[in-house]
Amino acid sequence: MDTASKFSFQYLSGKKFNSIEGKDAKESLVKWSMKGRLKAQAFSFDQPFKSYQKEDFVTAFFQDDAVVYNLQVVSSTGNLVPLGLKAAKVSVEELSCSVLSMTFFDRLFDAGIVREQGQISKCFDEYIGDFTISDELRKMLLSDESDHFDLYSDTEKQEFLFLLFRHMCLGGATCQYEDNVKPYLDITKLIYKDLVSVQKDPKSGDLHVASHVFRVHAQTEDGDEYYPDTLEHEQNFAYLIIDPLRRHVNVLYHKFGTSSFDDL
Template identity: 50%
Template sequence: MAAGEPGCPGGFYFRFLPQRTFSSLSSREITSRLRQWSMLGRIQAQAFSFDQAFQPYQKDDFVMAFFKDPNVIPNLQLFSDSSEQWTTLGTEVKNIEAINVPCTQLSMSFFQRLYDENIVRESGHIVKCLDSFCDPFLISDELRKVLLIEDSEKYEIFSPLERDEFLFRLFKHLCLGGSLCQYEDMLKPYLETAKLIYKDLVSVRKHPRTKEIQITSSVFKVKAYDSAGVCYPAAKEHEQTFSYFIVDPIKRHVNVLYHCYGMGEMA
């Protein structure tokens, strides 16, 4: 019996939390930015609660139980490229992949080196460069070079481990956007939006003894497979199609951040 099926000892049970809203994705200023980046209407966050203690080593059982849960199946949303609408899974998940994503950053000073390395000017303007392509992305500035071109001069200012950080991933996803993304000239909108989404999704607490702020969430990048192959976050894989599960073991909540690459809402 698979974890999470009714009657399974030790299985996780979930409940959809429709009342939990994410202002970082719904405020007027952010929706305007998401529209410009061709992500509006194709990105969203949902919250679910679960019923027992969670340890990161249980991630595979936890995620499989999630996809099997009768409270998740009719409520977990994904974007259908064929109908251009939000839908639910509608297929039986046979297998999952849950990759650990480090989540340790507590400050946006993580990105200060973009200024130090003259990728962004002191004024906040992103330095332009000659146009090139890193399929399917147009590279017209030094920021996108640092994000995408591994043999570029300044790619190594972020280590592989730093690039794996959830905060860096969020920032990169916003910078690259959807298929009709209009890039920003200034760094600030990317940093501000990444910070707001990060704070909205990730839980922190003050350590009772040291009083230091600690991140308590665990983050996983998730894929699910049915008998035909990948079915979630989408059958068609793309760097900008993703689902992250952000698990708060103290509140027993899981936030699901989802995006499907394509043409976002225009008006």
């Protein structure tokens, strides 16, 4: 095999993500039709990682037995099952992950999308794809006709923190949307802290994100995409969050659909 074979992986079955698996999170995820469809898992790897190796790393990841037989996906019946298929091809997109404070979202208040107490401003209903837009927040996230569509730059919209927030706001197929922004901000912050590693610079004392974040897709030999799903949808997503210092990689995955009500 090529240089991708230098990386091998171990499944960290004991790693728990309370931001997703905790009681409060489960209640919100059921409401947003994401329970049982949003999954975080952790693996370790055995070699130093540099960002220029991202293609090799992701290829090795999706060809490793520990990943293929432990990485979970949502089946056509809505159950979590092992991925079970090695990738012939992968696509990898590096994302920015530099935000260290939730003040990043203060401009939602400044622009009037969210009122002082967190209430989300309403708007006339319209429909984009699978989503009903009935407030200014979703309109800003989805419609280029929103007065606030440019509130965040294209670069900022590719920040991992922004993408997490967007995913939470849009939810699943039978999402019951929130009237207040607080639940979205709270779970976004918790998931971000659960997935991303922060390091202090020994000289300046400043904090910075140590993790590398990649949006990933896996394909068969014929070029058919099967991970995160065979169907393209903005709420079908998978991210690898790599901590090069601890040699851990967290996976965040979601498949758009109807929430699971078991195990509440």
